[in-house]
Amino acid sequence: MTVQPADGLSPAAAFPDPSHDQWQSLVEGVLRKSGKEVTGSAAEEALSTTLEDGLTTRPLYTASDESPDTGSPGFAPFTRGSRPEGNAAGGWDVRQRHALTDPARLNEALLGDLENGVT
DSSP: OOOOOTTSOOGGGGSOOOOHHHHHHHHHHHHHHTTOOOOTHHHHHHTOEEOTTSOEEOSOOOTTSOOOOOOOTTSTTOTTOSSTTOSOTTSOOOOOOOOOOOHHHHHHHHHHHHHTTOO
8 A cells, every 4th residue: 555655755656556467477477487387367376375264365455455344333243343432441352251161061152152242
């Protein structure tokens, strides 16, 4: 992301914005030097990483990529908390205490909390 400096100068403005195809072409060249023969979207996929939780991170994100609507605090889909003022008056609070010793009961309690909005 390019941010306009406070002094009004924008060095990046002197250069044209590269297209996604131009970027992929440059990636192909770099991968070719490392011995991988891939083209187009396969070049981009070669640089993508799938994390342990199944989320795939791509090598390039641009302003045209859509991000999911996380809503506002206190409103559906409640991904930012169930209250407009936030979940903790003094700052962050992302824990829930469970003192159960039986693993099956603890699992049931944890799943119930998660399904009902505990973060």
